[in-house]
Amino acid sequence: MTNGNIESEVISIISDISGFDPGEITPETSLPDDLEIDSIKAIELTVALEKRYKISIRDSDIPEINTVGQIIDLTKRLISHG
Amino acid sequence: MQRRHMKSRVVITGIGVVSSIGIGKDAFWNSLLEGKSGISPVESFDTSGHFTHMGGEVKLFRPEEFIPKERLKLMNRATQMALAATGLAMEDSALTPDVLSGARTAVSHGTTLGTVTTAEKVNDLLLAGEEIGYELFYQMPTHAASSMISREFGFTGPCFMFSTACAAGNYAIAYAYDLLRLGRADVVIAGASDPMSRLEYTGFNQFKAVAPEICQPFDKDRKGMMLAEGAGILVLESLENAERRGADIYAEILGYGLSCDARHMTTPSVEGIAECMRKALREAGITIEDVDYISAHGTGTRANDKNESAAIKAVFGRLTENIPVSSIKSMLGHTMGAASALEAIACTLAVKHDIIPPTINFETPDPECDIDCVPNRARKQAVNIALNNSYAFGGNNASLVLKKFTE
Amino acid sequence: MTLARKDTPGRARAEEAGRDIVVTGIGVISPLGIGREAFWKGLEEGRSGFKEISIFDTSEFSVHVGGEVSDFDPESYIGKKDLRILDRSTKLVTSAARLATDDAGLDISDDNTHYTGVSVGTTFGSLHSIAQFDLTGLREGPRFVNPSLFPNTVINSPASQVSIRFGIKGFNTTVSTGFCASLDAVIYAADFIRLKRAEAVLAGGVEELCEETFRGFHTLGFLSGADGSPPLCCPFDARRNGIILSEGAAILILESRAHALRRGATVLARISGYGNSFDPAGSTGRGLCKAIELALGEASLDPGEIDYISASANSTQKLDRMETEVLKKVFGRDAYTIPVSSIKSMVGETFSASGALSLSAAVGALNNGFLPPTVNYSERDPGCDLDYVPNEARQKEIRKALVISSDPYGSNTAVVIEKTRR
Numbered sequence: 001m002t003n004g005n006i007e008s009e010v011i012s013i014i015s016d017i018s019g020f021d022p023g024e025i026t027p028e029t030s031l032p033d034d035l036e037i038d039s040i041k042a043i044e045l046t047v048a049l050e051k052r053y054k055i056s057i058r059d060s061d062i063p064e065i066n067t068v069g070q071i072i073d074l075t076k077r078l079i080s081h082g
Numbered sequence: 083m084q085r086r087h088m089k090s091r092v093v094i095t096g097i098g099v100v101s102s103i104g105i106g107k108d109a110f111w112n113s114l115l116e117g118k119s120g121i122s123p124v125e126s127f128d129t130s131g132h133f134t135h136m137g138g139e140v141k142l143f144r145p146e147e148f149i150p151k152e153r154l155k156l157m158n159r160a161t162q163m164a165l166a167a168t169g170l171a172m173e174d175s176a177l178t179p180d181v182l183s184g185a186r187t188a189v190s191h192g193t194t195l196g197t198v199t200t201a202e203k204v205n206d207l208l209l210a211g212e213e214i215g216y217e218l219f220y221q222m223p224t225h226a227a228s229s230m231i232s233r234e235f236g237f238t239g240p241c242f243m244f245s246t247a248c249a250a251g252n253y254a255i256a257y258a259y260d261l262l263r264l265g266r267a268d269v270v271i272a273g274a275s276d277p278m279s280r281l282e283y284t285g286f287n288q289f290k291a292v293a294p295e296i297c298q299p300f301d302k303d304r305k306g307m308m309l310a311e312g313a314g315i316l317v318l319e320s321l322e323n324a325e326r327r328g329a330d331i332y333a334e335i336l337g338y339g340l341s342c343d344a345r346h347m348t349t350p351s352v353e354g355i356a357e358c359m360r361k362a363l364r365e366a367g368i369t370i371e372d373v374d375y376i377s378a379h380g381t382g383t384r385a386n387d388k389n390e391s392a393a394i395k396a397v398f399g400r401l402t403e404n405i406p407v408s409s410i411k412s413m414l415g416h417t418m419g420a421a422s423a424l425e426a427i428a429c430t431l432a433v434k435h436d437i438i439p440p441t442i443n444f445e446t447p448d449p450e451c452d453i454d455c456v457p458n459r460a461r462k463q464a465v466n467i468a469l470n471n472s473y474a475f476g477g478n479n480a481s482l483v484l485k486k487f488t489e
Numbered sequence: 490m491t492l493a494r495k496d497t498p499g500r501a502r503a504e505e506a507g508r509d510i511v512v513t514g515i516g517v518i519s520p521l522g523i524g525r526e527a528f529w530k531g532l533e534e535g536r537s538g539f540k541e542i543s544i545f546d547t548s549e550f551s552v553h554v555g556g557e558v559s560d561f562d563p564e565s566y567i568g569k570k571d572l573r574i575l576d577r578s579t580k581l582v583t584s585a586a587r588l589a590t591d592d593a594g595l596d597i598s599d600d601n602t603h604y605t606g607v608s609v610g611t612t613f614g615s616l617h618s619i620a621q622f623d624l625t626g627l628r629e630g631p632r633f634v635n636p637s638l639f640p641n642t643v644i645n646s647p648a649s650q651v652s653i654r655f656g657i658k659g660f661n662t663t664v665s666t667g668f669c670a671s672l673d674a675v676i677y678a679a680d681f682i683r684l685k686r687a688e689a690v691l692a693g694g695v696e697e698l699c700e701e702t703f704r705g706f707h708t709l710g711f712l713s714g715a716d717g718s719p720p721l722c723c724p725f726d727a728r729r730n731g732i733i734l735s736e737g738a739a740i741l742i743l744e745s746r747a748h749a750l751r752r753g754a755t756v757l758a759r760i761s762g763y764g765n766s767f768d769p770a771g772s773t774g775r776g777l778c779k780a781i782e783l784a785l786g787e788a789s790l791d792p793g794e795i796d797y798i799s800a801s802a803n804s805t806q807k808l809d810r811m812e813t814e815v816l817k818k819v820f821g822r823d824a825y826t827i828p829v830s831s832i833k834s835m836v837g838e839t840f841s842a843s844g845a846l847s848l849s850a851a852v853g854a855l856n857n858g859f860l861p862p863t864v865n866y867s868e869r870d871p872g873c874d875l876d877y878v879p880n881e882a883r884q885k886e887i888r889k890a891l892v893i894s895s896d897p898y899g900s901n902t903a904v905v906i907e908k909t910r911r
Contacts, residue, residue: 044637131631201619219705224612224665229898232767240765245644245665281623284631285639340660344652347640476649478661
């Protein structure tokens, strides 16, 4: 799949979980500050991404992630390594 | 015409325990003082798909020693443990049927998971395409444990079940205290019970909140809680009743406080739990100077222990450094609704014997948990008043005040 | 030495009239309608809340009818935030809470939040969440369950969401005593006000319709129509053969009279007495007799002073008969002249929510001067020969009403409400 697809899909998943419109979500958007994604929703997000892309997100990856862009990059990286 | 009753003092006259560190009050208390751990590899369900594999199962519990076999099939594990603990508590308080004859005996019980393990069994049968017998549905309602206690022992007073999750035990003891003070019962069997549950194991594992090997409340490197099971029952009576029948008295309940965070379903709020402690002290008619020991909720998660320590400091200020705060969850794991009942029992015995149970597995102090957690060894110290904290999902908080009994 | 003591009527009270417990608002989400006016109107018109179940697949069962709440749009009551992870029980009870606080004109703020509480009766809420969470773990593996759904698996999550959404901090309690759960939650709330721990409490109950609960009642042989005949909810009628399972939520705003007066609230009723008693042998009636006697005793009323009894009869052979015999025992000859009806004939069996719905109906009876009927009544059972207000509501001035709940495990609860001057 193309990188553009991954980006829009990940944004769509984040939109479902946060309740915010995809149009309001950009790579600069902060997950905890702008989208009210707390620790539980963050885990929900990683589980959703793991299911969708058959990747494995380590616990140590999670605290590093703050923005939508970072999560998209992490997902792309794990897909290409897988 | 209304009768005005003087509010009775409420005392504890019996204790019954089913736990991973001992069955019966003496075994339980001795294990607490030795700092014994009840944690072992989980056997009651398959943990191979989970991140962790340890828990606090009660492996030495033989339900058939307490309940006739033909009635066991209508009871789930929580109910079985609750009944066993009740039998032990009744024996401990010398409450024989003729002593209780004519008395209004109530039951006030708590649980987190009373219905869950039965729902799990139903799911297993559904997935296997097997028939589901009526016995499973009979034991499914959450109030099975409380109701079976009243049924098995023939009690006719009020019978309440509180499902306020990890604070349920304290809620149940609290309401028992109210029933006695309102003159609605003469004796109340108060406590809580909870089984090991794969659903619960899954949920907390998904929260990444479960420690892999040991539970280390307040430790800098604590990795989370430990799932466990158990049942704790206390016999509560008015002081007049206890004295009239010459019962041995363990301790007195002075009061309690409830509060609701009203903010987040799972992370405790420092403000909410501080307010809960203050309410408990206010109702008990005591000040922060009077508290000699705090039995913490102390689950061993990063968030709880940090927030609870901050709340204790907010309430007790500079006195914090002189108040021992220990968590017996370090030994038992988190027995869910039963936890605050078992912790109330620990507080009862602490004020009776002037010994404080330790927080075991403590290695490295955490500056964010700046409290004296009674590390690793029980401590002989005068305990006049103990405060028992419990915080549940939904921000349902309860703090109970227990006091050394004096005439 | 025994602990026996002479049974005394009345009980300890913290204060006198200032601590009187009054009802100042009601919110109802029911198969008969949403909102207390629609609910009371539905009762007065004797309408039926039963329909073909649409919220889950009933093809494995021989019964397909239930009291499903329809035209329910939770977003209009509680907003959109996090709605997608809330379960049905939570949506029902938070919406009922919204309606109740609006009805009472009660705003929660920093000034009153620490003296306001929540007390909700639910026994399964929500069993559906529990079962589905476990199934997902079994089918997909424990590492793929959605952690955001885990909080829904605790029975106290519906009540807690009421506090979270309305900012209520005084206390939050969930009572899970089956058929008695919501009356017990109301009693708990009244005690808190009496003991001066709260001035106002949102008290009531909720239970949702779901395949898991349906399967349970179906297997236990409780449901009418399990033999393939058309399901029929006809309390006290000779043809009665089981319940029609239903769902709903009702929240009553309970306040101390002093607090209600201070803020100029409209008082709908006064809770003047209540009682609990357990029957270790199950449903012999002894426990229910005792509970009613305790409630009347606390209210300082003779049985004959009651104008209306809201029964918990649910179209089963045993319970309807047992209640009839209990009423005869407690009320003597007055049992034949005091009207007694079961709103379950219209609303169905809502399990934990039933007491709160019956209490809400009784408040309606007091305020609007009508007796809710027992509908679907046509064949007389000689063992059930009281005035059940058959089929049509009746205009009558009602000043004192008794509401009762009975649970097959053994719990029994009774509450007395009275019309009161402001």
